[in-house]
Amino acid sequence: MGKSRLEAFSDGVIAIIITIMVLELKVPHGVTVDALLPLGPVLLSYVLSFVYVGIYWNNHHHLLHAVQGVGGGVLWANLHLLFWLSLIPFVTGWMGENHFATLPVAAYGFILFMCSIAYMLLVRFLTRHQRENRALAEAIGSDGKGRLSTVLYAAGVALAFVHPWLGFAVYIGVALLWFIPDRRIEKRLA
Amino acid sequence: MGKSRLEAFSDGVIAIIITIMVLELKVPHGVTVDALLPLGPVLLSYVLSFVYVGIYWNNHHHLLHAVQGVGGGVLWANLHLLFWLSLIPFVTGWMGENHFATLPVAAYGFILFMCSIAYMLLVRFLTRHQRENRALAEAIGSDGKGRLSTVLYAAGVALAFVHPWLGFAVYIGVALLWFIPDRRIEKRLA
Amino acid sequence: MGKSRLEAFSDGVIAIIITIMVLELKVPHGVTVDALLPLGPVLLSYVLSFVYVGIYWNNHHHLLHAVQGVGGGVLWANLHLLFWLSLIPFVTGWMGENHFATLPVAAYGFILFMCSIAYMLLVRFLTRHQRENRALAEAIGSDGKGRLSTVLYAAGVALAFVHPWLGFAVYIGVALLWFIPDRRIEKRLA
Amino acid sequence: MGKSRLEAFSDGVIAIIITIMVLELKVPHGVTVDALLPLGPVLLSYVLSFVYVGIYWNNHHHLLHAVQGVGGGVLWANLHLLFWLSLIPFVTGWMGENHFATLPVAAYGFILFMCSIAYMLLVRFLTRHQRENRALAEAIGSDGKGRLSTVLYAAGVALAFVHPWLGFAVYIGVALLWFIPDRRIEKRLA
Numbered sequence: 001m002g003k004s005r006l007e008a009f010s011d012g013v014i015a016i017i018i019t020i021m022v023l024e025l026k027v028p029h030g031v032t033v034d035a036l037l038p039l040g041p042v043l044l045s046y047v048l049s050f051v052y053v054g055i056y057w058n059n060h061h062h063l064l065h066a067v068q069g070v071g072g073g074v075l076w077a078n079l080h081l082l083f084w085l086s087l088i089p090f091v092t093g094w095m096g097e098n099h100f101a102t103l104p105v106a107a108y109g110f111i112l113f114m115c116s117i118a119y120m121l122l123v124r125f126l127t128r129h130q131r132e133n134r135a136l137a138e139a140i141g142s143d144g145k146g147r148l149s150t151v152l153y154a155a156g157v158a159l160a161f162v163h164p165w166l167g168f169a170v171y172i173g174v175a176l177l178w179f180i181p182d183r184r185i186e187k188r189l190a
Numbered sequence: 191m192g193k194s195r196l197e198a199f200s201d202g203v204i205a206i207i208i209t210i211m212v213l214e215l216k217v218p219h220g221v222t223v224d225a226l227l228p229l230g231p232v233l234l235s236y237v238l239s240f241v242y243v244g245i246y247w248n249n250h251h252h253l254l255h256a257v258q259g260v261g262g263g264v265l266w267a268n269l270h271l272l273f274w275l276s277l278i279p280f281v282t283g284w285m286g287e288n289h290f291a292t293l294p295v296a297a298y299g300f301i302l303f304m305c306s307i308a309y310m311l312l313v314r315f316l317t318r319h320q321r322e323n324r325a326l327a328e329a330i331g332s333d334g335k336g337r338l339s340t341v342l343y344a345a346g347v348a349l350a351f352v353h354p355w356l357g358f359a360v361y362i363g364v365a366l367l368w369f370i371p372d373r374r375i376e377k378r379l380a
Numbered sequence: 381m382g383k384s385r386l387e388a389f390s391d392g393v394i395a396i397i398i399t400i401m402v403l404e405l406k407v408p409h410g411v412t413v414d415a416l417l418p419l420g421p422v423l424l425s426y427v428l429s430f431v432y433v434g435i436y437w438n439n440h441h442h443l444l445h446a447v448q449g450v451g452g453g454v455l456w457a458n459l460h461l462l463f464w465l466s467l468i469p470f471v472t473g474w475m476g477e478n479h480f481a482t483l484p485v486a487a488y489g490f491i492l493f494m495c496s497i498a499y500m501l502l503v504r505f506l507t508r509h510q511r512e513n514r515a516l517a518e519a520i521g522s523d524g525k526g527r528l529s530t531v532l533y534a535a536g537v538a539l540a541f542v543h544p545w546l547g548f549a550v551y552i553g554v555a556l557l558w559f560i561p562d563r564r565i566e567k568r569l570a
Numbered sequence: 571m572g573k574s575r576l577e578a579f580s581d582g583v584i585a586i587i588i589t590i591m592v593l594e595l596k597v598p599h600g601v602t603v604d605a606l607l608p609l610g611p612v613l614l615s616y617v618l619s620f621v622y623v624g625i626y627w628n629n630h631h632h633l634l635h636a637v638q639g640v641g642g643g644v645l646w647a648n649l650h651l652l653f654w655l656s657l658i659p660f661v662t663g664w665m666g667e668n669h670f671a672t673l674p675v676a677a678y679g680f681i682l683f684m685c686s687i688a689y690m691l692l693v694r695f696l697t698r699h700q701r702e703n704r705a706l707a708e709a710i711g712s713d714g715k716g717r718l719s720t721v722l723y724a725a726g727v728a729l730a731f732v733h734p735w736l737g738f739a740v741y742i743g744v745a746l747l748w749f750i751p752d753r754r755i756e757k758r759l760a
Contacts, residue, residue: 005197005251007575012205012392015582019590020209022656024217027594027663031671050656054649061575061645075251076369079244086212086240093217101221179646195387195441202395202582210399214407265441266559269434276402276430283407291411385577385631392585400589404597455631456749459624466592466620473597481601 003070006078010060013082017089018053021046024093045096048171049088055178056085056115067126077125081118087111105167106160112171113153120146149174193260196268200250203272207279208243211236214283235286238361239278245368246275246305257316267315271308277301295357296350302361303343310336339364383450386458390440393462397469398433401426404473425476428551429468435558436465436495447506457505461498467491485547486540492551493533500526529554573640576648580630583652587659588623591616594663615666618741619658625748626655626685637696647695651688657681675737676730682741683723690716719744 025042028035060081091111095104123146152174160167215232218225250271260268281301285294313336342364350357405422408415440461471491475484503526532554540547595612598605630651640648661681665674693716722744730737 005201005255008198008578009201009205009247009251011575011579012202012582013209015579016206016209016586018652019583019586019656020213022660023213023590023593025657025660027660027667029667031664031668031673033673036673036677047653050649050653054646057579057649058645061579065575075248076244079240079247082208083237083240086209087215090212090215090217094221097217097219098221103221103223103226107226195391195445198388199391199395199437199441202392203399206396206399210403213403265438266434269430269437272398273427273430276399277405280402280405280407284411287407287409288411293411293413293416297416385581385635388578389581389585389627389631392582393589396586396589400593403593455628456624459620459627462588463617463620466589467595470592470595470597474601477597477599478601483601483603483606487606 003064003067006070006075007064010064010078010082011057014053014057014060014085017085018050018057021049021053021089021092024089024096041099042093042096045092045100048168048175049092051175051179052112052171053085053088055175056081056119059119059178063123063126070126074122074125077118077122081115081122084111084114084118088115100164100168102160102164105164106157109153109157109160109167109171112174113150113157116146116150116153120150145177149177193254193257196260196265197254200254200268200272201247204243204247204250204275207275208240208247211239211243211279211282214279214286231289232283232286235282235290238358238365239282241365241369242302242305242361243275243278245365246271246309249309249368253313253316260316264312264315267308267312271305271312274301274304274308278305290354290358292350292354295354296347299343299347299350299357299361302364303340303347306336306340306343310340335367339367383444383447386450386455387444390444390458390462391437394433394437394440394465397465398430398437401429401433401469401472404469404476421479422473422476425472425480428548428555429472431555431559432492432495432551433465433468435555436461436499439499439558443503443506450506454502454505457498457502461495461502464491464494464498468495480544480548482540482544485544486537489533489537489540489547489551492554493530493537496526496530496533500530525557529557573634573637576640576645577634580634580648580652581627584623584627584630584655587655588620588627591619591623591659591662594659594666611669612663612666615662615670618738618745619662621745621749622682622741623655623658625745626651626689629689629748633693633696640696644692644695647688647692651685651692654681654684654688658685670734670738672730672734675734676727679723679727679730679737679741682744683720683727686716686720686723690720715747719747 025039025046028039088111091104091108095101095108098104152170156167156170156174158167159170215229215236218229278301281294281298285291285298288294342360346357346360346364348357349360405419405426408419468491471484471488475481475488478484532550536547536550536554538547539550595609595616598609658681661674661678665671665678668674722740726737726740726744728737729740
């Protein structure tokens with residue numbers, strides 16, 4: 001079964017997720033700089049989530065590029081990833097509007113943690129499914145970066161209860177780690 | 191006439207439907223666990239609807255994969271299905287925000303019932319249209335699972351008036367029934 | 381220049397237009413039949429607009445199917461059509477929430493009128509652009525149905541000031557007229 | 571690496587951006603002409619932004635049409651452009667709802683300025699990446715129009731502090747400048 005419609009549907013959902021987050025940036029009633037200031041944390045939260053959803057789109061793009069066909073289980077593993085990604089706008093808004101309070105920052109990290117678990121499951125379904133994808137499996141190797149991120153998200157959730165900015169700093173760190181798409185796949189394919 | 195634009199448009203609409211449902215998960219004003227608790231039923235309702243829209247996307251994917259061309263009537267049968275699917279976010283929000291009260295649960299089942307009718311109509315239009323689709327018609331066979339679901343949705347609506355959770359339990363049961371995409375089509379095509 | 385990205389972008393915009401209209405169906409706070417009743421006109425308004433946007437998507441689909449390439453002017457003629465279509469959710473909500481009052485019904489007809497003008501302009505740009513599209517021009521012929529619709533929309537706007545339901549009846553009539561996609565194009569292409 | 575998924579994702583995001591702006595046109599409660607009048611500035615603001623997003627889509631379309639492959643950096647340069655474009659609905663709503671007050675008009679120009687910078691960065695990434703794109707680089711030439719626009723946006727921001735309508739007039743002027751897609755690319759490709 002072809003992968004093009006899976007890509008198209010995922011692109012659609014991810015495009016909507018990345019765009020509806022901006023709706024949390026509610027138009028202020030005033031026209032002064034003071035009216036804009038409360039939006040600062042919301043914007044900061046939006047920027048981080050935009051980068052994260054962008055990272056997932058980039059990695060999803062690279063991952064499916066290396067795959068030749070998808071089976072039934074993959075469709076559900078992909079929907080499972082999209083489900084957790086779809087909760088990013090909610091935790092983004094909650095974290096931003098509450099100026100990075102403890103629980104929202106921890107919840108944000110929890111959703112990132114679940115997204116990374118869902119991504120790992122998708123990789124596993126794809127690599128198990130077909131012969132051709134074994135090359136991909138080798139290319140991904142032990143996937144240390146993915147596992148490290150999952151551990152770091154969990155650490156970020158825990159650290160948020162020490163101080164929210166510690167958790168937030170961890171999320172920024174992981175985002176920087178993933179900013180560059182997986183060169184291993186690109187190299188192996190080239 | 192090609193089917194690619196029909197797939198693209200359907201993917202777009204279904205992607206938006208599955209994503210805008212999350213807008214009903216409104217950002218709470220508090221930052222405590224208590225502030226999150228009222229969102230429990232809304233989230234539960236969202237999860238079920240996400241799975242249902244995912245099931246429809248999967249089945250739609252498999253169905254059109256087995257089809258080679260579409261006629262004018264199919265465009266309308268497809269829009270008719272999308273119309274009923276587009277009402278899922280409304281009943282999802284109504285059911286979740288009212289903590290699974292009787293009428294919202296019954297209304298939810300009614301929309302699922304109409305979606306299943308619309309899906310059966312789409313199958314009928316596709317199988318009647320062309321020679322090539324007769325293979326699909328044979329592959330689908332008597333479509334017992336589709337008919338069973340339709341009957342179960344109607345039963346769920348009725349049971350919701352006995353107790354809402356009975357209706358809800360039926361909807362979960364049907365979702366589990368459909369969780370695995372139609373192996374019959376996959377087998378026949380392979 | 382290829383037409384596939386124009387189709388993809390138009391599909392995306394039309395898919396969003398047809399789907400965000402449902403957001404006007406706001407989740408009622410009550411759980412009784414009485415709580416649903418005020419939504420009746422909003423739903424009626426939504427159904428008509430869903431059919432109209434569906435008609436435009438179908439005709440747009442058929443039109444571009446018969447075209448082989450698009451020039452720069454076509455991109456703008458297409459965006460112009462999408463602009464007027466994007467105002468349909470606004471007038472749909474205005475008409476539905478105000479239970480088909482005079483001015484909203486007239487405004488609804490005005491937007492349909494502008495959409496039909498924009499569609500005619502798009503047809504003109506497409507037929508002028510290339511040799512291959514002359515076949516399309518002949519297929520469309522004098523486009524009596526398009527011109528008739530434009531006149532009827534204008535009549536509907538005027539009749540809305542006599543009684544809103546007269547205007548609304550005209551809009552339903554034109555929708556029925558267009559319900560079946562343009563057989564002339566299908567025949568000529570076959 | 572292919573460019574088709576990049577185009578599809580960009581089309582999706584831009585389609586959503588151009589469409590969700592209409593949500594700022596909130597359905598008025600009254601049914602008189604007086605109820606519509608306050609929407610005038612919001613509609614004017616929407617029209618300008620629709621044209622701008624349309625310009626970006628057109629230019630993006632032409633740009634990627636002239637490109638044969640994209641590298642990892644391009645994905646991020648493209649996301650960076652989409653980020654700034656995604657803020658257009660926010661400043662559109664802020665400018666329209668506040669009847670073109672000074673700060674919102676300046677903010678609108680600032681976002682346009684950042685979009686133009688992001689577009690130039692994308693062009694640079696694309697032209698540096700591959701041999702084939704050198705033809706594109708030559709076709710674009712010194713890109714005087716792009717640089718001029720960037721300067722004019724900055725001037726518009728400054729002029730908004732003299733009088734908002736001066737800034738707004740500059741934005742309209744630049745839109746007219748870009749209304750026609752880049753003939754240079756079309757010519758070189760033909």
